[in-house]
Amino acid sequence: MTDDAVSEVVGVMIMLVVTILLVSIVGASASGLISDNKTPVSAELVFAGYSGNDLIFEHRAGDPIALSNLKLILGIRDNLTRSIPLNASSFTSTGGNSIQVADRILISFDTSTLASPGEYITYQFYDIESQSLVSSGEILV
Numbered sequence: 001m002t003d004d005a006v007s008e009v010v011g012v013m014i015m016l017v018v019t020i021l022l023v024s025i026v027g028a029s030a031s032g033l034i035s036d037n038k039t040p041v042s043a044e045l046v047f048a049g050y051s052g053n054d055l056i057f058e059h060r061a062g063d064p065i066a067l068s069n070l071k072l073i074l075g076i077r078d079n080l081t082r083s084i085p086l087n088a089s090s091f092t093s094t095g096g097n098s099i100q101v102a103d104r105i106l107i108s109f110d111t112s113t114l115a116s117p118g119e120y121i122t123y124q125f126y127d128i129e130s131q132s133l134v135s136s137g138e139i140l141v
Contacts, residue, residue, distance in 0.1 A: 040132035041065050045105070045125050047139050053110040055139070057123075064100040067091050069128045072107065077120035077138060084114060115141045 043062030050056065059065070067088045075083035086107065095103035115121050119141050125134040 038127075038130040040130040041069070041127040041134050043125075043134050045135040047123065047137055048104065051106060053108070053112075055107045055109055055111070057105045057107065057125075059095075059099045059101055059103045059105070061101060064098050065127070065134070066098045067093055067105070068097070070134070071126045071128055073124045073126070074109065074114060075122045075124075076115050077122050082114070084109075111139070111141050117141055 041063050043065055044060040045057045046060050048056045048058040070088060070091065072086045072090075073083050074086065086109065090108050092106040092108075093099050093103055094105075099105060111121060121139045121141055122136065123139065124136040126132065127134050
């Protein structure tokens, strides 16, 4: 009696298991079960006032946010072609590196470089990881 046939059967079974696993992984990722999309941050960041030339925004509701994951775009309501993107290097927070409800963000920006008195500046906060809009609004200069 020889064991040659047993080793061939074991080899074929191992190849079948590996093939089935690979097909399962490819099928799951193709159908969307495995996703690397980040969940969008849900937060309400509202303009709270000025501190000299700095803009102050308050986190009124929603998820905590890491400052490094925020991007701010300032623009003029009546001139959509003119906008200025700002990243975390321009931000200072009362909550340190991340902000939670009731924390404030100070943004070093002189509004007179973008708009004249009586114009509206629009603001849009984006979550960098999920590339989604977090909060937006307008400021009367």
